């Protein structure tokens with residue numbers, strides 16, 4: 477296949493706002509994949525995977541890391557490593573781990589879940605709310621109470637419209653968990669969006685966490701792969717669980733090369749996605765009958781809905797798709813997510829389509 481054909485493959489005519497997972501590997505990412513040195517990942521012998529793990533350890537300020545095929549598997553493995561069946565895992569009510577992972581914490585780890593309604597901003601709870609939840613879980617004497625052993629945080633908050641957890645409250649939440657003897661696990665599917673938008677380094681967000689991961693298949697634009705990091709004892713445990721769930725791979729350097737390429741070329745440009753999300757939100761707020769669900773987006777996710785609750789969002793999403801605009805419908809809301817395969821011109825065109833159909 478020549479470069480021109482590959483370029484064409486990367487400029488689809490649809491406006492792919494349904495998710496930032498719709499990114500396709502760029503021609504230069506494909507070249508990095510083709511050039512990748514490989515070995516047996518399962519045995520720790522893939523040089524490209526090992527280089528990726530070193531890079532992520534530096535980025536996150538953690539001593540050890542593990543390459544996994546998906547972010548979902550990072551959450552699954554980490555929760556299993558941090559808990560015993562019957563323990564309580566605390567998370568925001570609208571977190572991905574509670575709402576979009578098929579009940580895996582119950583199925584695989586046998587944990588009970590305690591949901592907190594975070595509103596500061598939406599999807600982000602406070603240290604006081606966490607303390608209240610811990611006090612309720614542990615209010616009974618020792619031989620009655622369940623064990624609150626894990627607190628899961630999400631940065632940015634997907635169903636909170638890509639909100640960034642404020643640093644002071646993030647640090648207070650981590651300290652509160654630690655004081656209660658609970659581990660802190662961070663779902664950092666879009667941590668790098670938070671880093672770019674806030675200007676606060678990844679290692680600062682990571683400091684209070686016992687484990688955290690970043691996803692390469694969202695705004696970073698790789699076809700697969702996520703890296704989970706923590707201390708050596710945690711990663712040793714996680715490696716065994718990864719094997720249990722079939723996540724141990726072979727010549728995974730093919731995938732890791734794309735992730736390294738993404739770290740080199742696709743981090744700073746996330747700012748452009750955030751600009752596009754703001755432009756989209758501004759445009760949407762001027763369309764009659766539609767309102768934004770949250771304030772102006774902090775990162776790359778925009779939720780909107782019809783003012784008239786009887787209007788069918790599914791039919792609207794389908795009508796947009798027929799015009800070449802892919803959105804996702806979540807309940808009665810529409811979600812648009814910007815990424816490297818969405819241009820400013822496409823944002824303008826998306827607004828025209830939405831205006832004409834709304």
Ligand SMILES: *Cc1c(COP(=O)(O)O)cnc(C)c1O
Pocket residue numbers: 545546547548549572573630632634663665666691693702
């Ligand atoms: C996408 C996503 C995940 C799951 O990651 P995959 O790589 O798609 O398995 C987990 N948490 C959040 C917040 C996400 O957006």
